[in-house]
Amino acid sequence: MTRLEARGIRLEIGGKPLCTGLDLALNAGETWAILGANGSGKTTLLHTLSGLRMPSEGRIYLDGSDIRLLQPRAVALRRGVLLQESEPGLAADVMQTVLTGRHPHLTPWGWEGSEDYRMASAALAAMDLEEFAGRALPTLSGGERRRVEIAALIAQDAPICLLDEPTNHLDLHYQIKVLALVAGRSKLPGHLNVMVLHDINLALRFCTHGLLLANGDHRQGRLDAILDAQVLEMIYHCPFREMGTAGDRIFLPA
Amino acid sequence: MRRPGVTPFLVALAPASLLFAISTGSVHVGWIGLWHALSSKTPTLDATIVRKLRLPRAAAAFAVGALLSLSGALLQVLLRNPLADPYVLGISGGAAVAALGSMLLGLGSAWLGLNAFIGSLVSMAIVFGLSHMRGPWTQTRLLLTGVVVAAGWGAAITFLLAISPGSDVQGMLFWLIGDLSYASHTGWAYAALFTGLLLSLPLARSLNLYTRGELVATALGARVGLIRTAVYVLASLMTASAVMEAGTVGFVGLIIPHLLRLLGDSDYRRLIPDSALLGGSFLVICDTLARSVIAPLQLPVGVITALLGVPVFLVLLARARFP
Numbered sequence: 001m002t003r004l005e006a007r008g009i010r011l012e013i014g015g016k017p018l019c020t021g022l023d024l025a026l027n028a029g030e031t032w033a034i035l036g037a038n039g040s041g042k043t044t045l046l047h048t049l050s051g052l053r054m055p056s057e058g059r060i061y062l063d064g065s066d067i068r069l070l071q072p073r074a075v076a077l078r079r080g081v082l083l084q085e086s087e088p089g090l091a092a093d094v095m096q097t098v099l100t101g102r103h104p105h106l107t108p109w110g111w112e113g114s115e116d117y118r119m120a121s122a123a124l125a126a127m128d129l130e131e132f133a134g135r136a137l138p139t140l141s142g143g144e145r146r147r148v149e150i151a152a153l154i155a156q157d158a159p160i161c162l163l164d165e166p167t168n169h170l171d172l173h174y175q176i177k178v179l180a181l182v183a184g185r186s187k188l189p190g191h192l193n194v195m196v197l198h199d200i201n202l203a204l205r206f207c208t209h210g211l212l213l214a215n216g217d218h219r220q221g222r223l224d225a226i227l228d229a230q231v232l233e234m235i236y237h238c239p240f241r242e243m244g245t246a247g248d249r250i251f252l253p254a
Numbered sequence: 255m256r257r258p259g260v261t262p263f264l265v266a267l268a269p270a271s272l273l274f275a276i277s278t279g280s281v282h283v284g285w286i287g288l289w290h291a292l293s294s295k296t297p298t299l300d301a302t303i304v305r306k307l308r309l310p311r312a313a314a315a316f317a318v319g320a321l322l323s324l325s326g327a328l329l330q331v332l333l334r335n336p337l338a339d340p341y342v343l344g345i346s347g348g349a350a351v352a353a354l355g356s357m358l359l360g361l362g363s364a365w366l367g368l369n370a371f372i373g374s375l376v377s378m379a380i381v382f383g384l385s386h387m388r389g390p391w392t393q394t395r396l397l398l399t400g401v402v403v404a405a406g407w408g409a410a411i412t413f414l415l416a417i418s419p420g421s422d423v424q425g426m427l428f429w430l431i432g433d434l435s436y437a438s439h440t441g442w443a444y445a446a447l448f449t450g451l452l453l454s455l456p457l458a459r460s461l462n463l464y465t466r467g468e469l470v471a472t473a474l475g476a477r478v479g480l481i482r483t484a485v486y487v488l489a490s491l492m493t494a495s496a497v498m499e500a501g502t503v504g505f506v507g508l509i510i511p512h513l514l515r516l517l518g519d520s521d522y523r524r525l526i527p528d529s530a531l532l533g534g535s536f537l538v539i540c541d542t543l544a545r546s547v548i549a550p551l552q553l554p555v556g557v558i559t560a561l562l563g564v565p566v567f568l569v570l571l572a573r574a575r576f577p
Contacts, residue, residue, distance in 0.1 A: 016575075050473060052469060052472055052473060056505060072472070072475040072476065072477055073475035074475075075475065076473065076474050076475030076477075079373065080473070081470075081473040083467075083469055083470060083473075085467075086466065086467065086470075087334070087466070087467035087470075088516070089334060089465040089466055090330065090331065090334065090336060090465045090520070092462075092465055092466075092520045093520065096462070096520060096521065097466065100462060100463050100466060100470075100474060101474070103459060103462075103474045103475060103476070104475045105464055106459070108456065109456070111523070151273075156474070224394075
Protein backbone atom coordinates (compact mmCIF):
# COMPACT_ATOMS: atom_id res chain seq x y z
CA MET A 1 0.00 0.00 0.00
CA THR A 2 1.45 3.36 -1.03
CA ARG A 3 1.40 5.68 1.94
CA LEU A 4 3.79 8.43 0.93
CA GLU A 5 4.25 9.47 -2.66
CA ALA A 6 6.26 12.09 -4.50
CA ARG A 7 5.34 13.08 -8.06
CA GLY A 8 7.54 15.14 -10.34
CA ILE A 9 9.58 16.69 -7.55
CA ARG A 10 12.11 19.37 -8.39
CA LEU A 11 14.30 20.63 -5.58
CA GLU A 12 16.58 23.61 -5.68
CA ILE A 13 18.46 25.67 -3.14
CA GLY A 14 19.55 29.20 -3.95
CA GLY A 15 18.67 28.65 -7.63
CA LYS A 16 20.91 25.55 -7.83
CA PRO A 17 18.89 22.46 -8.85
CA LEU A 18 19.43 19.43 -6.59
CA CYS A 19 17.16 16.97 -8.31
CA THR A 20 14.48 17.08 -10.99
CA GLY A 21 11.60 14.87 -12.05
CA LEU A 22 11.74 12.67 -8.97
CA ASP A 23 8.90 10.18 -8.53
CA LEU A 24 8.84 8.05 -5.40
CA ALA A 25 6.29 5.62 -4.00
CA LEU A 26 6.89 4.53 -0.41
CA ASN A 27 4.89 1.54 0.75
CA ALA A 28 4.04 0.05 4.12
CA GLY A 29 6.66 -2.36 5.40
CA GLU A 30 9.58 -0.57 3.74
CA THR A 31 12.55 1.23 5.25
CA TRP A 32 14.21 3.61 2.81
CA ALA A 33 17.73 4.98 2.98
CA ILE A 34 18.53 8.29 1.30
CA LEU A 35 22.22 8.27 0.43
CA GLY A 36 24.31 11.00 -1.13
CA ALA A 37 27.33 13.23 -0.67
CA ASN A 38 27.30 16.42 1.41
CA GLY A 39 25.10 19.05 -0.20
CA SER A 40 23.37 16.58 -2.53
CA GLY A 41 19.93 17.52 -1.15
CA LYS A 42 19.19 14.65 1.27
CA THR A 43 17.88 16.86 4.06
CA THR A 44 15.99 19.10 1.63
CA LEU A 45 14.31 16.02 0.18
CA LEU A 46 13.49 14.63 3.64
CA HIS A 47 11.92 17.97 4.67
CA THR A 48 9.98 18.06 1.39
CA LEU A 49 8.66 14.53 1.89
CA SER A 50 7.65 15.54 5.44
CA GLY A 51 5.68 18.53 4.18
CA LEU A 52 7.96 20.95 6.07
CA ARG A 53 9.11 22.53 2.82
CA MET A 54 7.44 23.05 -0.52
CA PRO A 55 9.19 21.64 -3.61
CA SER A 56 9.86 24.04 -6.53
CA GLU A 57 7.76 21.69 -8.65
CA GLY A 58 5.69 18.60 -7.97
CA ARG A 59 3.47 17.33 -5.20
CA ILE A 60 3.70 15.12 -2.13
CA TYR A 61 0.79 12.81 -1.37
CA LEU A 62 0.19 11.37 2.09
CA ASP A 63 -2.21 8.42 1.93
CA GLY A 64 -3.43 9.72 -1.41
CA SER A 65 -4.10 13.34 -0.33
CA ASP A 66 -1.97 16.34 -1.27
CA ILE A 67 0.00 17.03 1.91
CA ARG A 68 -0.48 20.81 1.52
CA LEU A 69 -4.24 20.44 1.81
CA LEU A 70 -4.20 18.39 5.01
CA GLN A 71 -4.53 19.90 8.48
CA PRO A 72 -1.10 20.15 10.19
CA ARG A 73 -2.39 18.08 13.09
CA ALA A 74 -3.72 15.33 10.80
CA VAL A 75 -0.30 15.18 9.12
CA ALA A 76 1.45 15.02 12.51
CA LEU A 77 -0.70 12.05 13.52
CA ARG A 78 0.52 10.10 10.50
CA ARG A 79 4.15 11.11 10.06
CA GLY A 80 6.89 11.96 12.53
CA VAL A 81 10.16 13.75 11.77
CA LEU A 82 13.54 13.54 13.48
CA LEU A 83 15.64 16.55 12.48
CA GLN A 84 19.37 16.41 11.89
CA GLU A 85 20.22 18.67 14.81
CA SER A 86 18.16 19.93 17.72
CA GLU A 87 18.12 23.65 18.42
CA PRO A 88 19.06 24.67 21.93
CA GLY A 89 15.89 25.90 23.61
CA LEU A 90 14.75 27.36 26.89
CA ALA A 91 15.12 24.97 29.82
CA ALA A 92 12.81 21.96 29.77
CA ASP A 93 13.07 18.56 31.38
CA VAL A 94 13.38 15.23 29.61
CA MET A 95 9.84 13.99 30.31
CA GLN A 96 8.33 17.27 29.09
CA THR A 97 10.34 17.11 25.89
CA VAL A 98 9.23 13.55 25.18
CA LEU A 99 5.62 14.50 25.95
CA THR A 100 5.73 17.12 23.17
CA GLY A 101 5.53 14.09 20.86
CA ARG A 102 2.00 13.54 22.17
CA HIS A 103 0.87 17.02 21.06
CA PRO A 104 -0.98 15.85 17.90
CA HIS A 105 -2.92 13.28 19.93
CA LEU A 106 -4.35 15.82 22.39
CA THR A 107 -7.49 17.90 21.94
CA PRO A 108 -6.81 21.67 21.77
CA TRP A 109 -7.53 22.21 25.48
CA GLY A 110 -6.50 18.75 26.64
CA TRP A 111 -3.71 17.92 29.05
CA GLU A 112 -1.65 14.78 28.75
CA GLY A 113 -3.46 11.83 30.29
CA SER A 114 -2.20 8.57 31.76
CA GLU A 115 -2.03 7.01 28.28
CA ASP A 116 0.28 9.80 27.10
CA TYR A 117 2.51 9.38 30.14
CA ARG A 118 2.55 5.62 29.56
CA MET A 119 3.64 6.09 25.93
CA ALA A 120 6.29 8.63 26.91
CA SER A 121 7.65 6.40 29.68
CA ALA A 122 7.77 3.43 27.32
CA ALA A 123 9.66 5.53 24.75
CA LEU A 124 12.12 6.67 27.44
CA ALA A 125 12.59 3.04 28.54
CA ALA A 126 13.26 1.99 24.95
CA MET A 127 16.09 4.54 24.88
CA ASP A 128 17.35 3.50 28.37
CA LEU A 129 16.47 6.94 29.71
CA GLU A 130 14.03 6.05 32.52
CA GLU A 131 16.30 7.59 35.12
CA PHE A 132 16.65 10.82 33.17
CA ALA A 133 12.92 11.66 33.16
CA GLY A 134 13.25 14.54 35.63
CA ARG A 135 16.61 15.83 34.38
CA ALA A 136 16.96 19.20 32.66
CA LEU A 137 17.87 18.87 28.98
CA PRO A 138 21.02 21.06 29.16
CA THR A 139 22.53 18.68 31.76
CA LEU A 140 22.55 15.79 29.26
CA SER A 141 25.35 14.79 26.88
CA GLY A 142 24.94 15.15 23.11
CA GLY A 143 24.19 11.45 22.63
CA GLU A 144 21.72 11.43 25.51
CA ARG A 145 19.92 14.45 24.05
CA ARG A 146 19.74 12.67 20.70
CA ARG A 147 18.09 9.70 22.43
CA VAL A 148 15.58 12.08 24.03
CA GLU A 149 14.69 13.40 20.55
CA ILE A 150 14.26 9.84 19.30
CA ALA A 151 12.13 8.98 22.34
CA ALA A 152 9.88 11.95 21.49
CA LEU A 153 9.52 10.60 17.96
CA ILE A 154 8.63 7.15 19.28
CA ALA A 155 6.10 8.66 21.70
CA GLN A 156 4.49 10.45 18.74
CA ASP A 157 3.68 6.93 17.46
CA ALA A 158 3.29 7.99 13.82
CA PRO A 159 3.18 5.15 11.29
CA ILE A 160 5.49 7.02 8.89
CA CYS A 161 8.82 8.15 10.34
CA LEU A 162 11.33 10.34 8.52
CA LEU A 163 14.71 10.52 10.22
CA ASP A 164 17.60 12.77 9.27
CA GLU A 165 20.86 11.09 10.27
CA PRO A 166 19.32 9.32 13.28
CA THR A 167 22.71 7.97 14.39
CA ASN A 168 24.22 11.48 14.87
CA HIS A 169 26.00 11.74 18.25
CA LEU A 170 25.18 8.11 19.13
CA ASP A 171 27.79 5.55 20.20
CA LEU A 172 27.98 2.25 18.27
CA HIS A 173 25.71 0.42 20.72
CA TYR A 174 22.94 2.99 20.37
CA GLN A 175 23.41 3.32 16.60
CA ILE A 176 22.46 -0.34 16.29
CA LYS A 177 19.79 -0.19 18.98
CA VAL A 178 18.05 2.84 17.45
CA LEU A 179 18.16 1.55 13.88
CA ALA A 180 16.93 -1.91 14.94
CA LEU A 181 14.06 -0.30 16.83
CA VAL A 182 13.12 2.00 13.95
CA ALA A 183 13.45 -0.69 11.29
CA GLY A 184 11.46 -3.08 13.50
CA ARG A 185 8.56 -0.62 13.52
CA SER A 186 8.18 -0.98 9.74
CA LYS A 187 6.94 -4.53 10.40
CA LEU A 188 3.86 -3.08 12.15
CA PRO A 189 0.83 -2.81 9.89
CA GLY A 190 0.89 0.34 7.75
CA HIS A 191 4.30 1.51 9.02
CA LEU A 192 7.30 2.67 7.01
CA ASN A 193 10.52 4.66 7.49
CA VAL A 194 12.71 6.97 5.48
CA MET A 195 16.15 7.88 6.77
CA VAL A 196 19.12 9.86 5.66
CA LEU A 197 22.25 7.89 6.48
CA HIS A 198 25.97 8.29 5.87
CA ASP A 199 26.95 4.76 6.89
CA ILE A 200 26.40 2.51 3.85
CA ASN A 201 26.83 -0.66 5.90
CA LEU A 202 24.18 0.35 8.44
CA ALA A 203 21.91 1.20 5.52
CA LEU A 204 22.49 -2.24 3.96
CA ARG A 205 21.77 -3.90 7.30
CA PHE A 206 18.59 -2.05 8.25
CA CYS A 207 17.03 -0.63 5.09
CA THR A 208 15.07 -2.42 2.39
CA HIS A 209 15.15 0.31 -0.26
CA GLY A 210 17.44 3.12 -1.26
CA LEU A 211 17.38 6.43 -3.03
CA LEU A 212 20.77 7.60 -4.22
CA LEU A 213 21.38 11.27 -4.98
CA ALA A 214 24.42 12.30 -7.00
CA ASN A 215 25.22 15.26 -9.27
CA GLY A 216 21.56 16.27 -9.66
CA ASP A 217 20.70 12.73 -10.72
CA HIS A 218 18.94 10.01 -8.72
CA ARG A 219 18.58 6.25 -8.68
CA GLN A 220 16.17 4.17 -6.60
CA GLY A 221 15.23 0.57 -5.92
CA ARG A 222 15.90 -2.32 -3.57
CA LEU A 223 19.05 -1.33 -1.76
CA ASP A 224 21.06 -4.53 -2.24
CA ALA A 225 20.30 -4.40 -5.97
CA ILE A 226 21.39 -0.80 -6.60
CA LEU A 227 24.53 -0.64 -4.45
CA ASP A 228 27.94 -1.66 -5.73
CA ALA A 229 31.44 -0.25 -5.46
CA GLN A 230 31.14 1.59 -8.77
CA VAL A 231 27.90 3.37 -7.81
CA LEU A 232 29.36 4.35 -4.44
CA GLU A 233 32.43 5.78 -6.12
CA MET A 234 30.19 7.88 -8.34
CA ILE A 235 28.28 9.19 -5.30
CA TYR A 236 31.12 9.86 -2.89
CA HIS A 237 33.99 10.48 -5.35
CA CYS A 238 36.33 8.01 -3.66
CA PRO A 239 37.16 4.37 -4.42
CA PHE A 240 35.39 1.59 -2.47
CA ARG A 241 36.27 -2.00 -1.64
CA GLU A 242 33.54 -4.61 -1.37
CA MET A 243 33.87 -7.47 1.16
CA GLY A 244 31.74 -10.42 2.22
CA THR A 245 29.29 -12.50 0.24
CA ALA A 246 26.00 -11.67 -1.45
CA GLY A 247 23.36 -10.84 1.16
CA ASP A 248 26.05 -10.01 3.73
CA ARG A 249 28.21 -7.40 2.04
CA ILE A 250 30.12 -4.51 3.50
CA PHE A 251 31.79 -1.62 1.72
CA LEU A 252 34.90 0.16 2.90
CA PRO A 253 36.43 3.29 1.39
CA ALA A 254 39.67 2.07 -0.11
CA MET B 255 -0.34 13.86 36.61
CA ARG B 256 -0.76 17.66 36.83
CA ARG B 257 1.34 18.89 39.71
CA PRO B 258 -0.07 21.96 41.47
CA GLY B 259 3.29 23.78 41.26
CA VAL B 260 3.49 27.32 42.54
CA THR B 261 0.06 28.41 41.26
CA PRO B 262 -1.85 28.07 44.60
CA PHE B 263 0.80 30.18 46.32
CA LEU B 264 0.52 32.85 43.61
CA VAL B 265 -3.28 32.86 43.82
CA ALA B 266 -2.92 33.63 47.53
CA LEU B 267 -0.14 36.17 46.96
CA ALA B 268 -2.22 38.40 44.68
CA PRO B 269 -4.89 39.44 47.26
CA ALA B 270 -2.22 39.59 49.97
CA SER B 271 -0.21 42.08 47.93
CA LEU B 272 -3.32 44.21 47.32
CA LEU B 273 -4.10 44.17 51.06
CA PHE B 274 -0.54 45.25 51.77
CA ALA B 275 -0.92 48.09 49.27
CA ILE B 276 -4.17 49.52 50.64
CA SER B 277 -3.08 49.24 54.28
CA THR B 278 0.28 50.97 53.77
CA GLY B 279 1.00 54.63 53.21
CA SER B 280 1.93 57.94 54.79
CA VAL B 281 -1.46 58.15 56.53
CA HIS B 282 -1.91 55.32 59.02
CA VAL B 283 -5.16 53.45 58.51
CA GLY B 284 -5.54 50.55 60.97
CA TRP B 285 -7.20 47.21 60.16
CA ILE B 286 -10.51 48.37 61.63
CA GLY B 287 -10.32 51.64 59.70
CA LEU B 288 -9.56 49.64 56.58
CA TRP B 289 -12.59 47.45 57.15
CA HIS B 290 -14.84 50.51 57.60
CA ALA B 291 -13.35 52.22 54.57
CA LEU B 292 -14.07 49.24 52.37
CA SER B 293 -17.48 48.26 53.76
CA SER B 294 -19.32 51.47 54.68
CA LYS B 295 -20.40 54.18 52.30
CA THR B 296 -19.60 57.07 54.67
CA PRO B 297 -17.06 59.31 52.97
CA THR B 298 -14.57 59.55 55.83
CA LEU B 299 -11.01 60.68 55.17
CA ASP B 300 -9.76 57.08 55.59
CA ALA B 301 -12.35 55.83 53.15
CA THR B 302 -11.33 58.42 50.56
CA ILE B 303 -7.64 57.59 50.92
CA VAL B 304 -8.21 53.85 50.64
CA ARG B 305 -10.86 53.83 47.95
CA LYS B 306 -9.94 56.81 45.83
CA LEU B 307 -6.14 56.74 46.08
CA ARG B 308 -4.63 53.46 47.19
CA LEU B 309 -7.00 50.95 45.64
CA PRO B 310 -6.95 52.40 42.09
CA ARG B 311 -3.19 52.72 42.20
CA ALA B 312 -2.73 49.14 43.43
CA ALA B 313 -5.11 47.96 40.72
CA ALA B 314 -3.09 49.85 38.11
CA ALA B 315 0.17 48.39 39.43
CA PHE B 316 -1.21 44.86 39.27
CA ALA B 317 -2.33 45.27 35.66
CA VAL B 318 1.00 46.79 34.56
CA GLY B 319 3.07 44.10 36.29
CA ALA B 320 0.91 41.32 34.86
CA LEU B 321 1.05 42.80 31.33
CA LEU B 322 4.81 43.21 31.38
CA SER B 323 5.69 39.77 32.69
CA LEU B 324 3.23 38.03 30.40
CA SER B 325 4.62 39.96 27.45
CA GLY B 326 8.18 39.06 28.52
CA ALA B 327 7.32 35.37 28.79
CA LEU B 328 5.84 35.43 25.28
CA LEU B 329 8.75 37.32 23.69
CA GLN B 330 11.32 35.01 25.32
CA VAL B 331 9.80 32.03 23.54
CA LEU B 332 9.12 33.92 20.28
CA LEU B 333 12.76 35.01 20.04
CA ARG B 334 13.98 31.85 21.80
CA ASN B 335 16.25 34.16 23.70
CA PRO B 336 16.40 34.26 27.49
CA LEU B 337 17.52 37.91 27.39
CA ALA B 338 14.35 39.09 25.68
CA ASP B 339 12.13 41.45 27.64
CA PRO B 340 9.06 43.47 26.62
CA TYR B 341 11.22 46.39 25.49
CA VAL B 342 13.81 44.48 23.47
CA LEU B 343 12.00 45.11 20.17
CA GLY B 344 11.88 48.88 20.59
CA ILE B 345 8.24 49.23 21.59
CA SER B 346 9.05 51.24 24.69
CA GLY B 347 11.40 53.50 22.73
CA GLY B 348 8.65 54.66 20.39
CA ALA B 349 6.40 55.20 23.40
CA ALA B 350 9.07 57.14 25.26
CA VAL B 351 9.77 59.52 22.39
CA ALA B 352 6.04 60.24 22.04
CA ALA B 353 5.58 60.65 25.80
CA LEU B 354 8.60 62.90 26.27
CA GLY B 355 7.53 64.94 23.24
CA SER B 356 4.11 65.40 24.83
CA MET B 357 5.70 66.59 28.08
CA LEU B 358 7.94 69.00 26.20
CA LEU B 359 4.90 70.45 24.42
CA GLY B 360 3.09 70.71 27.75
CA LEU B 361 0.20 68.42 26.81
CA GLY B 362 -1.89 67.02 29.69
CA SER B 363 -1.53 63.58 31.22
CA ALA B 364 -4.43 62.15 29.20
CA TRP B 365 -2.51 62.98 26.01
CA LEU B 366 0.65 61.57 27.51
CA GLY B 367 -0.78 58.05 27.77
CA LEU B 368 -2.51 58.15 24.42
CA ASN B 369 0.57 59.44 22.60
CA ALA B 370 2.75 56.82 24.30
CA PHE B 371 0.40 54.15 23.02
CA ILE B 372 0.48 55.58 19.50
CA GLY B 373 4.29 55.79 19.69
CA SER B 374 4.40 52.07 20.59
CA LEU B 375 2.22 51.18 17.62
CA VAL B 376 4.42 53.20 15.27
CA SER B 377 7.53 51.43 16.52
CA MET B 378 5.80 48.05 16.31
CA ALA B 379 4.78 48.71 12.69
CA ILE B 380 8.32 49.80 11.75
CA VAL B 381 9.94 46.68 13.26
CA PHE B 382 7.31 44.31 11.88
CA GLY B 383 7.45 45.90 8.41
CA LEU B 384 11.26 45.95 8.19
CA SER B 385 11.71 42.38 9.40
CA HIS B 386 9.13 41.18 6.83
CA MET B 387 10.53 43.05 3.83
CA ARG B 388 12.14 39.97 2.31
CA GLY B 389 9.91 37.03 3.11
CA PRO B 390 9.09 35.62 6.52
CA TRP B 391 11.24 36.76 9.39
CA THR B 392 13.81 34.72 11.19
CA GLN B 393 14.23 35.14 14.93
CA THR B 394 17.63 36.75 14.47
CA ARG B 395 16.35 39.21 11.87
CA LEU B 396 13.44 40.24 14.07
CA LEU B 397 15.66 40.59 17.13
CA LEU B 398 18.33 42.61 15.30
CA THR B 399 15.74 44.89 13.69
CA GLY B 400 14.11 45.48 17.07
CA VAL B 401 17.35 46.12 18.90
CA VAL B 402 18.58 48.60 16.28
CA VAL B 403 15.24 50.43 16.14
CA ALA B 404 15.38 50.61 19.95
CA ALA B 405 18.87 52.13 19.74
CA GLY B 406 17.52 54.76 17.33
CA TRP B 407 14.74 55.67 19.74
CA GLY B 408 17.36 55.80 22.51
CA ALA B 409 19.21 58.54 20.64
CA ALA B 410 15.96 60.49 20.15
CA ILE B 411 15.21 60.17 23.90
CA THR B 412 18.64 61.55 24.80
CA PHE B 413 18.11 64.42 22.37
CA LEU B 414 14.72 65.26 23.92
CA LEU B 415 16.20 65.16 27.44
CA ALA B 416 19.04 67.44 26.35
CA ILE B 417 16.81 70.14 24.86
CA SER B 418 14.10 70.05 27.57
CA PRO B 419 14.00 72.71 30.30
CA GLY B 420 15.22 71.49 33.70
CA SER B 421 11.76 71.68 35.21
CA ASP B 422 10.48 69.03 32.79
CA VAL B 423 13.44 66.70 33.08
CA GLN B 424 12.52 65.19 36.45
CA GLY B 425 9.07 64.20 35.21
CA MET B 426 10.64 62.74 32.10
CA LEU B 427 13.11 60.69 34.10
CA PHE B 428 10.33 59.40 36.34
CA TRP B 429 8.40 58.34 33.24
CA LEU B 430 11.46 56.62 31.80
CA ILE B 431 12.19 54.74 35.04
CA GLY B 432 8.53 53.86 35.40
CA ASP B 433 6.07 55.62 37.67
CA LEU B 434 2.48 54.80 38.52
CA SER B 435 1.42 58.25 39.69
CA TYR B 436 0.18 59.11 36.17
CA ALA B 437 -1.87 55.92 35.86
CA SER B 438 -5.18 56.86 34.27
CA HIS B 439 -6.04 54.12 31.77
CA THR B 440 -6.52 51.23 34.20
CA GLY B 441 -9.68 50.00 32.50
CA TRP B 442 -7.84 49.75 29.19
CA ALA B 443 -4.90 47.98 30.87
CA TYR B 444 -7.22 45.30 32.27
CA ALA B 445 -8.95 44.91 28.93
CA ALA B 446 -5.53 44.35 27.32
CA LEU B 447 -4.54 41.92 30.08
CA PHE B 448 -7.64 39.77 29.78
CA THR B 449 -7.49 39.80 25.98
CA GLY B 450 -3.83 38.82 26.17
CA LEU B 451 -4.52 35.98 28.60
CA LEU B 452 -7.53 34.75 26.68
CA LEU B 453 -5.72 34.67 23.35
CA SER B 454 -2.36 33.37 24.57
CA LEU B 455 -3.66 30.49 26.71
CA PRO B 456 -4.95 28.51 23.69
CA LEU B 457 -1.46 28.85 22.17
CA ALA B 458 0.28 27.64 25.33
CA ARG B 459 0.82 24.03 24.36
CA SER B 460 2.08 25.04 20.91
CA LEU B 461 4.52 27.39 22.64
CA ASN B 462 5.90 24.37 24.52
CA LEU B 463 6.68 22.86 21.12
CA TYR B 464 8.13 26.17 19.97
CA THR B 465 10.84 25.91 22.65
CA ARG B 466 12.16 22.89 20.69
CA GLY B 467 12.50 25.03 17.57
CA GLU B 468 10.18 26.21 14.79
CA LEU B 469 10.77 23.23 12.54
CA VAL B 470 10.03 20.71 15.30
CA ALA B 471 6.89 22.64 16.20
CA THR B 472 5.77 22.58 12.55
CA ALA B 473 6.49 18.86 12.31
CA LEU B 474 4.33 18.26 15.38
CA GLY B 475 1.38 20.08 13.84
CA ALA B 476 1.66 23.63 15.23
CA ARG B 477 0.71 26.51 12.89
CA VAL B 478 3.97 28.33 13.35
CA GLY B 479 3.28 31.29 11.05
CA LEU B 480 0.03 32.06 12.83
CA ILE B 481 1.57 31.59 16.26
CA ARG B 482 4.49 33.92 15.76
CA THR B 483 2.37 36.71 14.31
CA ALA B 484 -0.17 36.29 17.12
CA VAL B 485 2.52 36.24 19.80
CA TYR B 486 4.28 39.30 18.36
CA VAL B 487 1.09 41.33 18.10
CA LEU B 488 -0.21 40.27 21.53
CA ALA B 489 3.08 40.89 23.33
CA SER B 490 3.46 44.26 21.62
CA LEU B 491 -0.05 45.46 22.43
CA MET B 492 0.28 44.32 26.04
CA THR B 493 3.61 46.15 26.38
CA ALA B 494 2.13 49.27 24.78
CA SER B 495 -0.79 49.17 27.21
CA ALA B 496 1.54 48.82 30.19
CA VAL B 497 3.78 51.64 29.03
CA MET B 498 0.79 53.90 28.45
CA GLU B 499 -0.19 53.36 32.07
CA ALA B 500 3.12 53.60 33.90
CA GLY B 501 6.01 54.55 31.63
CA THR B 502 8.81 52.11 31.03
CA VAL B 503 8.94 50.10 34.26
CA GLY B 504 12.04 47.98 33.87
CA PHE B 505 13.00 44.51 34.92
CA VAL B 506 9.59 42.97 35.67
CA GLY B 507 9.18 41.51 32.19
CA LEU B 508 12.66 40.04 32.19
CA ILE B 509 12.92 38.44 35.61
CA ILE B 510 9.40 37.26 36.51
CA PRO B 511 9.19 34.60 33.75
CA HIS B 512 12.72 33.42 34.56
CA LEU B 513 11.96 33.38 38.26
CA LEU B 514 9.03 31.07 37.53
CA ARG B 515 11.17 28.88 35.29
CA LEU B 516 13.72 28.57 38.08
CA LEU B 517 10.86 27.55 40.38
CA GLY B 518 9.96 24.77 37.94
CA ASP B 519 7.39 26.36 35.61
CA SER B 520 8.59 25.49 32.15
CA ASP B 521 5.19 24.46 30.77
CA TYR B 522 3.60 27.50 29.10
CA ARG B 523 0.14 26.37 30.19
CA ARG B 524 1.32 27.25 33.71
CA LEU B 525 3.87 29.91 32.89
CA ILE B 526 1.30 32.19 31.20
CA PRO B 527 -1.17 32.51 34.11
CA ASP B 528 1.60 32.32 36.72
CA SER B 529 3.53 35.15 35.03
CA ALA B 530 0.46 37.37 35.14
CA LEU B 531 -0.18 36.60 38.83
CA LEU B 532 3.40 36.95 40.04
CA GLY B 533 4.18 39.97 37.84
CA GLY B 534 1.06 41.75 39.08
CA SER B 535 1.68 40.98 42.75
CA PHE B 536 5.36 41.89 42.45
CA LEU B 537 4.63 45.32 41.00
CA VAL B 538 1.92 46.04 43.59
CA ILE B 539 4.44 45.32 46.37
CA CYS B 540 7.16 47.36 44.65
CA ASP B 541 4.85 50.33 44.08
CA THR B 542 3.68 50.26 47.70
CA LEU B 543 7.30 50.38 48.82
CA ALA B 544 8.05 53.11 46.27
CA ARG B 545 5.45 55.43 47.77
CA SER B 546 6.11 54.56 51.41
CA VAL B 547 9.82 53.93 52.12
CA ILE B 548 10.78 57.61 52.13
CA ALA B 549 7.25 59.04 52.46
CA PRO B 550 6.06 61.69 51.87
CA LEU B 551 8.60 61.63 49.02
CA GLN B 552 7.70 59.14 46.30
CA LEU B 553 10.19 57.10 44.31
CA PRO B 554 9.54 55.94 40.74
CA VAL B 555 8.53 52.28 41.00
CA GLY B 556 11.22 51.22 38.50
CA VAL B 557 13.88 51.89 41.14
CA ILE B 558 12.28 49.44 43.54
CA THR B 559 11.66 46.69 40.96
CA ALA B 560 15.37 46.56 40.26
CA LEU B 561 16.51 47.00 43.89
CA LEU B 562 14.23 44.18 45.02
CA GLY B 563 14.37 42.03 41.91
CA VAL B 564 18.12 41.89 41.32
CA PRO B 565 19.14 40.19 44.59
CA VAL B 566 16.20 37.77 44.62
CA PHE B 567 16.87 36.75 41.05
CA LEU B 568 20.63 36.40 41.51
CA VAL B 569 20.22 34.19 44.59
CA LEU B 570 17.81 31.89 42.78
CA LEU B 571 20.02 31.80 39.69
CA ALA B 572 23.12 30.97 41.72
CA ARG B 573 21.30 28.11 43.44
CA ALA B 574 19.92 26.65 40.19
CA ARG B 575 21.85 23.89 38.42
CA PHE B 576 20.91 25.33 35.01
CA PRO B 577 20.70 27.24 32.67
